[in-house]
Amino acid sequence: MTTQARNRFTPRWFVGAECVFGALVVVLHLLVPAFDVVAQPSPQLSALYESGARGNRVNIVLVAEGYRQEDKAKFDADVALIAREILAEPPYDEYAGFFNIYGLFVESAEAGSDFPKWGQYRDTYFESQYGCGGLGQFICLTVEGDLRLRRVLESEIPQYDLPVMLVNQDNPGGGAGVWSATASATSGGHDIVIHELGHLFARLVDEYGGGYQGREGTNTTSTTIREQIPWRQHIHPETPIPTPATPEYANVVGLFEGAAQSSLGWYRPEQFCKMRNQTGRAGFCLVCREAHVAAIYRTVSPIDAFLPAETRVTTATNDSIHFSVDLVQPTTHILDVEWFVDDVRISGTSGTNAVTIDADRFLPEQFEVRAVVRDSDPLAGANGIQREVKWTVVRSDFAMVPRGSSFDKSPLGQNYPNPVAADATTTIDFKLTTPRRVQLRVFDLAGRAVATLVDSDLGEGAHSVTWPATVAPGLYVYELHAGRVTERRKLVVAR
Ligand SMILES: [Zn+2]
Structure with missing residues (x-):
């Protein structure tokens, strides 16, 4: 596209540009005819840093603007340095595993960028220009350039999150818009990229003075209260x-x-x-x-993948079910994992990425297993940040399992008090119609016996057993074996 043709279709599309290096710029996408007379160059995408699948990562894409084919090696060197600098910058360093960084080379016919104020124009693919909104160091694209950027990204890397145009021009400058940013490929340009990402990604406001209008933000305020x-x-x-x-x-x-x-x-x-x-x-x-x-x-969810992959699980009694989560881990600390069954924390599983649950130990026909992952780093805020995955487990042969519904119909009563505080004592009642060999045991959710309360011959009538709950808080099942009868009930040990 010639300079003249471009000027004809370059509308004034900046409204209230706030700053030289960035801040939120309201871009009016005027409906202009998109006469794309320039042949689509063949873009080249290269991975500079890849920590995982694009679907669950923050994908930063550094896009070439004003680089000719013979500048490709320079572009490669520029973006390699910028990627290294981004990943060395706190908190990117701490959360490197949550990011992918790509270089996207798109050839321009000429090197550099436009300076309309000085009457200098370069034939570049995304039509970048300095001096937008009357601010000398503010680099923006024309509406046509903006459309082209979207088109190239959609075809080359549709999972893009943060596109930054790297402008091959030796004057410091940059800017951040609603969905993309610009930065000059000058020495120290990586600092501009990181600053613009602060606008684009973290929605931060400029903290420098300058005489323009201020605004309230996460990191700026006018209040002194x-x-x-x-x-x-x-x-x-x-x-x-x-x-x-x-x-x-x-x-x-x-x-x-x-x-x-x-x-x-x-x-x-x-x-x-x-x-x-x-x-x-x-x-x-x-x-x-x-x-x-x-x-x-x-x-990004810190839970990259989980098993079973289906969140509705059907199982038969006596089946052991394995649950696990794959986590995206920060480099400086480990995320906490806690497992719950029906909202009760399973004892002894905090911090483990997998649990095995024995369906036989459960009374309900349907129950819920949850893995809660928490980032409790100070940067995650006072309450931390948490995400979870939840499975519903249905027992296919539930009708065959003996169940204790109440003391009237069942020889096994509900313990009291329930829940019982850890280290406090709870009482379990049961009745025998004839003398029996009796076993009364308490199991955790992994099916391990944590206590044997009775293992002896007992006479006919009502019996009462007390148990000091000296176990970790969580959900337990107690089981009565008397002759051919087996009865189970749930018991909760509270914190
Ligand atoms: Zn700050």
């Missing part, structure tokens, strides 16, 4: 509000003036942060790292 600060839970009661930007408060969460494009009247959580200092060694502040972790769990 301690109880109303979005990140108040991180501010020590003795830290003054607003907080002076002095060395004493260099690594402290407080309320520092200068944020959200405004030098005055707007505040940020820490003195230094990648949302304020795009280049250089500043990492994300605590509040911004937390926002990234929340964004990771909005996209």
Whole structure:
């Protein structure tokens, strides 16, 4: 497409651009004729870092803009460096296993980018330009370029989450829109990419001043009332509000003036942060790292796969059922796993990725098994972040299993109290119509006997046994064997 033709179809599509390097830009997709006279180049997708299947990962795609075929080696080197830098940046380093990073090479006829203000145009595939919204370092695409980006991504990697155009131009710049971002391939360009991902992925606001209009966000506020600060839970009661930007408060969460494009009247959580200092060694502040972790769990489930693969399981009595979860693990800590049967925690399974449950020990015809996975890292917030998988188990031959419904019809009574507190004592009653050899035992859900309460010959009549529940809290089954009669009931040991 010639420069002239492009200008004809370049509408002004920026409304209220907020900043030089990013922030949310409202893009009006004006309906313009999409005359795509440029032959579709053959894009080349390469995996820079792959931790798992694209369906359950955050897929970052670094897309070439303004790279000619002879610049392919430069593109490869540029994106390899950027991928390494992203994965070294906290909290990406901690959650590397939740990401895939790809390079997508698309050839442009000319190198560089447009500077309409200076009358400089380059014939590039996605029609990037500097100076959008009147901001010199803000790089955006034309509507046609935006459409082409969508088309290329849909055909090459439809599972894309975060597309970043890497613009082959030696002037620092970038920007973040609603669904994609731009960054210049300058030295230090990886810091711009990471900053723009802060907008695009974690929905963070710029923390630097600049004289534009501020706005409320996860990491910016205009309030100076301690109880109303979005990140108040991180501010020590003795830290003054607003907080002076002095060395004493260099690594402290407080309320520092200068944020959200405004030098005055707007505040940020820490003195230094990648949302304020795009280049250089500043990492994300605590509040911004937390926002990234929340964004990771909005996209990726820590449960990568589970068995049985069907969540409705039919089983026969005496079958052992194996349940397991495959987890996406952070690099710095281990996720907690807890297993539940009918909302009661199974004893001794915390932290294990698999359990075996013996259907014979259950009284109900149908029950539910749940694996709850929790990230309790401080960056996951005070309550942690949890996800779960739930199976419904139905016993196909339930009618054949003897069941104790009440003491009236059954020789075995319900224990009392039930639930019983761990280490407290509970009582079990049972009746015998004739003298019998009797066994009364308590089992955990894996079918292991944890206590034998009776194993002797007993006479006819009512009997009562007490049991000190010195076992881990959880669901148990007690079983009475008397002659040919077997009866079972559930018992809960509470925390
Ligand atoms: Zn921040």
